[in-house]
Amino acid sequence: MQLLPAERAAQLSAEFGLKQDEYARVLSILGRSPSLTELGIFSVMWSEHCSYKSSRHWLKMLPTKAPWVIHGPGENAGVIDIGDGLAAIFKMESHNHPSFIEPYQGAATGVGGILRDVFTMGARPIANLNALRFGSPDAPRMKRVIDGVVRGIGGYGNCVGVPTVGGEVNFHPAYNGNPLVNAMTVGIAPRDRIFLSAAAGLGNPVVYVGSKTGRDGIHGATMASTEFSADSEEKRPTVQIGDPFTEKLLIEACLELMATDMIVAIQDMGAAGLTSSSVEMAGKGGVGIELVMDNVPQREEGMTAYEMMLSESQERMLMILKPGREAEAEAIFQKWELDFAVIGHLTDTGRIVIRHKGEIEADIPLAPLESEAPLYQRPTVETPKQPVLDAATIADPLGALPALEKLLGSLDLCSRRWIWDQYDSTVGGQTVKRPGGADAAVVKLEGLDRALAMTTDCTPRYCQADPEAGGAQAVAEAWRNLTAVGALPLAITDNMNFGNPEKPEIMGQFAAAVRGMAAACLALDFPVVSGNVSLYNETQGRGILPTPAIGGVGVLEDARQAVGLALRPELDVVLVGET
Amino acid sequence: MRARVTIMPKTGVLDPQGKAIGHALGSLGFAGVGEVRAGKVIELELSEADPAKARAVAEEMARRLLANTVIESFKVELA
Amino acid sequence: MRARVTIMPKTGVLDPQGKAIGHALGSLGFAGVGEVRAGKVIELELSEADPAKARAVAEEMARRLLANTVIESFKVELA
Amino acid sequence: MKSAIIVFPGTNRERDMAIALERASGRKPAMVFHLQDALPPGTDLVVLPGGFSHGDYLRCGAMAAQSPIMRAVRDFAERGGLVLGVCNGFQILTEAGLLPGALLRNATLRFLSMDCHMRVERADTPFTSHWQKGAVFRSPMAHGDGNYFCDDETLARLNGEGLVAFRYATPEGSITPAANRNGARDNIAGILSPTLRICGLMPHPEDLVDPLMGGTDGLPLFTSLLDSLASA
Ligand SMILES: Nc1ncnc2c1ncn2[C@@H]1O[C@H](COP(=O)(O)OP(=O)(O)O)[C@@H](O)[C@H]1O
Numbered sequence: 009m010q011l012l013p014a015e016r017a018a019q020l021s022a023e024f025g026l027k028q029d030e031y032a033r034v035l036s037i038l039g040r041s042p043s044l045t046e047l048g049i050f051s052v053m054w055s056e057h058c059s060y061k062s063s064r065h066w067l068k069m070l071p072t073k074a075p076w077v078i079h080g081p082g083e084n085a086g087v088i089d090i091g092d093g094l095a096a097i098f099k100m101e102s103h104n105h106p107s108f109i110e111p112y113q114g115a116a117t118g119v120g121g122i123l124r125d126v127f128t129m130g131a132r133p134i135a136n137l138n139a140l141r142f143g144s145p146d147a148p149r150m151k152r153v154i155d156g157v158v159r160g161i162g163g164y165g166n167c168v169g170v171p172t173v174g175g176e177v178n179f180h181p182a183y184n185g186n187p188l189v190n191a192m193t194v195g196i197a198p199r200d201r202i203f204l205s206a207a208a209g210l211g212n213p214v215v216y217v218g219s220k221t222g223r224d225g226i227h228g229a230t231m232a233s234t235e236f237s238a239d240s241e242e243k244r245p246t247v248q249i250g251d252p253f254t255e256k257l258l259i260e261a262c263l264e265l266m267a268t269d270m271i272v273a274i275q276d277m278g279a280a281g282l283t284s285s286s287v288e289m290a291g292k293g294g295v296g297i298e299l300v301m302d303n304v305p306q307r308e309e310g311m312t313a314y315e316m317m318l319s320e321s322q323e324r325m326l327m328i329l330k331p332g333r334e335a336e337a338e339a340i341f342q343k344w345e346l347d348f349a350v351i352g353h354l355t356d357t358g359r360i361v362i363r364h365k366g367e368i369e370a371d372i373p374l375a376p377l378e379s380e381a382p383l384y385q386r387p388t389v390e391t392p393k394q395p396v397l398d399a400a401t402i403a404d405p406l407g408a409l410p411a412l413e414k415l416l417g418s419l420d421l422c423s424r425r426w427i428w429d430q431y432d433s434t435v436g437g438q439t440v441k442r443p444g445g446a447d448a449a450v451v452k453l454e455g456l457d458r459a460l461a462m463t464t465d466c467t468p469r470y471c472q473a474d475p476e477a478g479g480a481q482a483v484a485e486a487w488r489n490l491t492a493v494g495a496l497p498l499a500i501t502d503n504m505n506f507g508n509p510e511k512p513e514i515m516g517q518f519a520a521a522v523r524g525m526a527a528a529c530l531a532l533d534f535p536v537v538s539g540n541v542s543l544y545n546e547t548q549g550r551g552i553l554p555t556p557a558i559g560g561v562g563v564l565e566d567a568r569q570a571v572g573l574a575l576r577p578e579l580d581v582v583l584v585g586e587t
Numbered sequence: 588m589r590a591r592v593t594i595m596p597k598t599g600v601l602d603p604q605g606k607a608i609g610h611a612l613g614s615l616g617f618a619g620v621g622e623v624r625a626g627k628v629i630e631l632e633l634s635e636a637d638p639a640k641a642r643a644v645a646e647e648m649a650r651r652l653l654a655n656t657v658i659e660s661f662k663v664e665l666a
Numbered sequence: 667m668r669a670r671v672t673i674m675p676k677t678g679v680l681d682p683q684g685k686a687i688g689h690a691l692g693s694l695g696f697a698g699v700g701e702v703r704a705g706k707v708i709e710l711e712l713s714e715a716d717p718a719k720a721r722a723v724a725e726e727m728a729r730r731l732l733a734n735t736v737i738e739s740f741k742v743e744l745a
Numbered sequence: 746m747k748s749a750i751i752v753f754p755g756t757n758r759e760r761d762m763a764i765a766l767e768r769a770s771g772r773k774p775a776m777v778f779h780l781q782d783a784l785p786p787g788t789d790l791v792v793l794p795g796g797f798s799h800g801d802y803l804r805c806g807a808m809a810a811q812s813p814i815m816r817a818v819r820d821f822a823e824r825g826g827l828v829l830g831v832c833n834g835f836q837i838l839t840e841a842g843l844l845p846g847a848l849l850r851n852a853t854l855r856f857l858s859m860d861c862h863m864r865v866e867r868a869d870t871p872f873t874s875h876w877q878k879g880a881v882f883r884s885p886m887a888h889g890d891g892n893y894f895c896d897d898e899t900l901a902r903l904n905g906e907g908l909v910a911f912r913y914a915t916p917e918g919s920i921t922p923a924a925n926r927n928g929a930r931d932n933i934a935g936i937l938s939p940t941l942r943i944c945g946l947m948p949h950p951e952d953l954v955d956p957l958m959g960g961t962d963g964l965p966l967f968t969s970l971l972d973s974l975a976s977a
Contacts, residue, residue, distance in 0.1 A: 110657045162856050166887065167797040169757020223599050247657055249596075251603035253755050253800025308599060321601070343780075345610065345754060430856045432887040434952045435795075437761035452957065454760070567957055593707055604802040608708060611799065611808040612727060621711030625803070628672055628707045629687060632700030644696065652690055679894060682852045682928065706803075731811065734804055734840065737847045737894060 009368045011041045020044070024051035030382050037376045045314045045362055045370040052280035052318060053287055054381050056543055061382045062509035063541045066522045070536040071529045076498055077537055078199065084125045084275060085195075086537025087202055088499050090563045092458055095199040097131040100139070100192035100464070100503040100559040102542035106225075107189040109247060111156025115189050116164040116250035117322050122193045123168065124276035127259050128325060130203040130266050131195025134436060135451045136165045138175040138191050139464040139503065139557040143184030145419070153187050160250075161191065162430040167252035168259065171439055172431035173449035176464050179419040185547025190503040190540075192559040194462055196453060203266060205275040207293035207328045207354055212272055214286070214297060214352040215334070217341050218258050218324035220307035221282075224248040225320030254323040254346070261344040262325065270337050274327035283317045285326040286352075287360060291374045296355035301364035305347040313362055313369035328354065388519045389512040394473050446572040447492040450564065459567035461495035463560050468553035475517040479524030479556050486560030487532050494571045495562030497532065502539040502558050507551025509543045517554040518543075525556060534560070588633045589666040590645035594654045595626035629653050638665055667712045668745040669724035673733045674705035708732055717744055746974045748774040748790040751818065751834075753809040758795035758832065758949065765951035766792070769967030779812040789974050790827045791818055793834025795887075795949060805848060805890045806836030815841055827871055827970065828943040832888055835935070835945030844936055844945045845903070846895030851888070852928025858887040861948055862924065863934050864914035867907055870937060871973035872944040875965035881918045882962040886926075886948035893929035893936075893947070900930055911935035911946055 012020065021031040024047060034042055034050045042050065052058055060067065072080035078095055079087040085099035103118025123133050138161055143150045165172045170193070207214075225248040265271060273293065275285045282304070290297035301313045307321070329337055334350055341348040355361070360377075362370040406414065415421055428443035440459055441450035448463035465485040471478030483500065490497040502525065507514040529535055545552045564570055575581070596602045602624050609623035631648070635641040645663045654661040675681045681703055688702035710727070714720040724742045733740040748766050750759050759776060766774045774792070775785045784791065798809035809815070815837075822828050822843055830838040838844045851857055860883050865876040876882065895903070903909050912932040913925045925932045927947070935946025950963025 110655070113658065159855075162858075166856060166858075166889075167755070167757075167800060169796060219601075222601055224601060247600070249601040249603065249658065251601065251606075251800070253603060253607065253797060253802065256755055256757065256797070256800075307601065429859050432856070432858045434858070434885045434887060434949065434958075435758055435761065437758075437764050437952050437955075437958065440957055454764070595707070595709070603800060605708070607799050607802040607808065608732070611731060611803070611811065612710075615727075615731060615811055617723065617727060619713030621713065623711070624709045626707045626709070628674070628705045629684070630674070630701075630703045630705070631691075632702070634698030634700065648691055648694075648696060651694060653687065678896070680849060680852070680892070680928070682850055682854055682892070686854050731807060732803065734807065734847055736839075736845075736896075737849065 009043050009371065011043055012047065014041055017041050017047060020047055021051065024048065025055060026051050030054055033380055037373065037380060043370055045317055046372055048314050048318050049283050049287070049370060049372060052283050053377055057279055058284055059381045060541055062384050062386055062543060063504065063518065064383060065385050066519050069522055069526045071526060072535050072537065074533060074535045077535055078202065080535065080537045081539060083204060084128050086499060086501055087129065088537060089199055090458065090460065090498070092456055093199055094453065095197050095202060096194060096460055096561055097126050097129050097197055098192065098194040098501055098559065098561055099125050099538040100190055100501045100557065101125065101540045102503050102505060103189045103191065104186065104505065104542050104545055106247065107157055108153065108187055111153045112160040112163065113247055113249055115157040115160030117248050118189050118191045119161055119164040120250045120252065120255050120322050121278050122191045123170065123255060124325065125278065126193040126195040127262055128203065128274050128276045129197065130201050131197040132263060133170045133193050133195040133259070134438065135194045135449065135462060136170050136172045136191065137449065137462055137464050137559060139466065140175065140177045141183045141188035141468065141555060142177065142179050143187060144179060144181045147181065147184040150184065157187065157189055158427050158430055164250055164252045166432040168256045169435050171433045171435045173433050173439055173451060174443055174463060177424060177427065178468060180468065180553055182550070182553045186545045186552050188505050188545070188552065188555055190505070190557045192464060192501060194460060194561060203271060203274050205273050205289050205292055207273045207289040207295050207297065209272055209328065210354055210356050212328050212331055212354045213334055213350045214299060214354065215327050215329050215337065216304060216324065216349045216351045217327065218346055219251060219254050219321055220305040220347055221311070221316050221319045221321045222307035223311065223315055223319060226315060226318045248320050248322050250322055257344040257346055258323055258325065261341050261346055264340050265337055270329050270333040272328040272330055274325060277324040277326055279320060281319050281321065281324065282326070287374065287377060289326065289328065290360060291378050296357035296359045296374065297352060298355050298361040299352035301362060301369070303349050303351040305349050313364035317362060386509055386515045387512040388516040390516050391475050391513065391520060440567050440570050441493060441572055446570065447489040448495065450493055450567065450570040452567040457566045459564045459570060461490045461493045461562040461564060463489040464557060465489060466555055466557040468555045471521060471554040471556060475520035475554050476524035478554065479521035480528040482556055482558045483525050483528035483532065483534060486558045487534055490560050490562035492571065494569045495564045497534055497560060497562040499535050499537045500558050500560045502536055502556055504539065504541045505545055505552065505555040505557065506543050507546045514551055521554055521556045588635055588638065588641040590631045590633055590641055591664045591666060592629045592631065592645055592649050592653050592661055593626060594659050594661045595624055597658055597660050600658050641665060667714055667717065667720040669710045669712055669720055670743045670745060671708045671710065671724055671728050671732050671740055672705060673738050673740045674703055676737055676739050679737045720744060746770040746772060746790055746971050747787050748792055749777045749784050749788045750774045750792045750794055751777050751779060751814055753779045753798035753812060755798045755800050756794055756796035756833065758951065762792055762794040762951045765954045765963065765967050768954050769964060770971045777814060779809065779814045782813045782817055784817050784821055788821065790829065790970060791821055793830040793837050795832030795834060798833055798837065804840065806833060806840040809837045810840035819843065822943055825940065825942055829872065830945040831949060831951065832947055835947055836890065838943065838945045843943055844938060845899045846893055848890045849892040849894045850890050851892050853926065856889040857926050860884065861886045861926065862914050862916050863911040863948060864918050864920065866909045866912060870910065870941045872966060872969055873910060874972060875969040879918060881914055881916060883953065883960060884948040884950045884963050885952045888947055891927040891929065891947040893933040895930060903936060904931065906939065908937045908939065909933055910937050910944055
């Protein structure tokens with residue numbers, strides 16, 4: 009193995025985003041200087057994006073259990089029992105930084121990534137939603153960002169044939185240099201056929217399927233873990249291109265394979281691609297894994313092991329098959345015209361070993377890679393409480409009618425039709441309530457009376473003023489939107505979008521938002537089953553508004569009981585609750 | 588002056604369209620097809636008569652609007 | 667042999683994309699832009715080494731798949 | 746009715762179509778993969794459903810039109826079989842030369858997903874007999890390339906021979922530019938072959954066959970087909 013000279017290794021580790029003490033831990037785990045590939049693996053596995061090192065401490069406060077929760081956080085997506093022998097599988101994920109660099113592709117690949125998180129567990133995706141925050145439309149580049157993001161979400165979802173049924177959008181100058189693109193997918197699977205990622209079975213083949221590997225997005229996961237600066241222009245070559253057509257084939261091929269009994273474990277290659285999928289699968293299963301890079305399907309010539317391990321090429325999956333079933337499985341992927349390659353096998357060494365061209369490129373013990381991953385309890389500062397305004401003392405500046413007109417014309421309240429008119433919301437033939445039709449989208453389960461309701465919610469303004477109340481409010485709003493269509497709210501996924509966690513006031517926002525969310529979840533019996541954290545959402549030192557986006561899912565036993573927004577002339581309007 | 592701006596995906600950037608076309612040509616029975624790349628071409632009628640200036644204008648158009656230089660490269664030809 | 671197939675909308679066929687680009691260039695402040703047409707270019711790596719044969723193959727590919735002659739015309743260049 | 750739905754790589758509205766056909770006829774259609782070279786024996790209706798066959802790369806429907814199964818579909822059509830193409834299926838039929846014209850990018854250059862209204866231009870066809878001539882019905886549409894184009898001569902022939910099946914209209918039945926969101930020539934939403942046995946249209950009546958999804962406006966397309974096959 010070619011080890012990096014000590015000085016070079018230290019310098020590179022900093023470039024890859026490892027802090028000095030983190031790098032010291034790498035040295036003590038290995039007991040020697042790392043190779044380039046090893047350093048790459050450590051840096052992505054210990055990035056904020058993959059390790060949740062700043063947020064994990066706080067996320068533990070969220071309630072994650074209920075009798076209907078089948079798998080909470082920790083799997084590729086959350087799984088809940090929805091009756092009739094079925095499970096709903098769902099998650100939300102951010103693609104904020106890539107969407108600023110290349111809005112169309114960034115948003116498109118965000119949708120692709122979250123779809124894979126869901127179908128990798130055996131679900132057929134039945135709906136997509138999104139939560140978007142843009143800057144002021146007059147800010148430089150922002151029109152292009154808005155247009156590109158909306159097109160990208162539509163372009164990907166429409167082509168894979170999963171209806172985009174809901175979402176939300178806000179505008180605020182705090183997002184001028186850092187828009188938020190959060191995508192959510194909901195899928196359905198038989199509740200006794202859920203596929204997990206823990207590898208098992210000494211000698212079992214490790215199989216790669218999907219698209220070929222190119223040099224796309226190398227170090228994307230670490231990019232999502234550092235603040236944006238003016239030189240992020242330089243990071244451009246890392247942009248990944250989405251291929252929704254290949255994703256559609258991958259969905260069909262994986263579901264066909266999942267109908268057999270050949271799969272032991274499966275995981276999508278998301279951020280940090282082959283590295284995170286192989287490390288996590290082997291780590292969870294407590295086994296070792298050996299990969300031969302020569303067998304990885306490659307799109308470009310002369311790729312190194314380092315590049316292949318860190319590539320973020322899209323539309324790829326990794327799985328462990330039962331022994332001797334490779335040919336049968338391969339036939340399915342051939343039918344769908346996808347690459348299929350056995351790239352390694354499981355071992356009992358507890359190590360990940362990467363070989364390429366006869367050389368060992370990496371040899372890392374898996375247990376400490378996980379157990380010694382950095383975990384921070386970063387200092388927090390509470391957001392100062394805002395004085396309560398006495399409405400009676402504030403003069404009416406406009407009069408009721410002009411105020412109403414102004415509100416209806418404001419960016420945050422005006423019609424979103426121009427967005428959802430670009431999203432196919434009916435494909436699948438099960439959409440009972442489309443965007444604009446109800447407080448939550450309602451999608452029926454094919455062949456059954458049952459339907460799912462889903463919504464995304466957050467009001468960043470509230471979270472800025474009082475992160476705890478804002479976090480609770482976002483959960484409560486999701487719950488209200490689900491009940492408003494007649495659904496029983498079951499569980500949520502979340503996407504925590506915040507600024508730089510190294511700043512105590514930002515970490516204070518984060519901690520308070522989690523507290524608020526936890527309180528609301530407990531009070532409403534509305535557990536968190538999956539989620540995603542996106543930190544370092546800042547541009548040149550200015551943070552975004554704290555934005556804990558909530559994706560809620562509920563069930564209706566009879567889709568015919570779904571309630572929409574439309575008022576019919578003969579009905580009375582009744583106001584419930586105190587004003 | 589007529590300018591032609593050809594816009595291609597940068598080398599190394601995935602070209603799903605080119606890939607699919609290459610595949611389709613194969614199934615149509617065309618043998619010996621290697622890499623296929625799909626791009627765009629935009630033909631512009633410019634009132635500028637000076638070739639050097641016309642080229643400069645077309646290049647600026649490409650940089651500012653026609654090409655997405657994050658993922659695409661472009662070339663300007665005059666006719 | 668490398669072949670480049672350029673595919674343009676036929677005259678008389680509406681080219682909304684070209685029109686939109688022309689409009690966008692105008693709003694970016696580019697003056698003196700006349701007609702704008704938007705087309706496609708497909709670059710093919712062919713194992714065929716004989717130029718005449720390579721051209722014939724590329725033309726057949728264009729006729730059978732790459733261009734839709736109801737709405738598009740095409741041109742083959744070798745490089 | 747023994748219908749066959751053709752599934753190309755990237756087809757994504759085959760399940761919607763199967764639901765509509767089953768709802769009208771009580772019978773499940775066969776799903777036929779594009780690599781097959783024959784239709785199931787006894788097939789009396791072939792449906793090319795919506796989606797993004799081959800990703801809609803190059804041109805919508807261009808690659809699917811060259812699939813092995815399309816030879817069988819062509820033979821079936823030549824023998825007088827009924828062929829319905831919806832959205833991507835319509836694009837494939839034009840690319841295969843089974844219907845004239847082509848579908849260009851929407852004039853708005855955006856994907857259009859919304860309800861539209863269509864006026865039924867003739868009711869004496871296997872696809873439209875359960876409507877009155879001039880009836881207007883609502884249907885979802887969802888496409889990026891639905892802008893019907895043909896040359897003047899073809900247009901004159903379509904109009905002259907009554908081969909336009911559906912036009913985009915206002916809910917009251919007026920043929921206006923505003924009702925024509927994608928910019929199609931003469932508001933054409935769907936056309937027929939001269940034999941009246943092949944029909945292609947852009948919108949998705951199959952997604953409006955159930956009151957639960959907002960209505961049954963699209964159902965007559967399928968009951969018409971059932972009727973014509975039952976009485977054949
Ligand atoms: N980005 C988006 N994608 C899809 N649908 C959206 C998006 N933003 C808003 N919508 C839809 O527009 C409608 C109105 O949105 P919003 O004003 O956020 O509603 P509410 O305040 O009731 O949650 C909802 O049906 C919502 O699903």
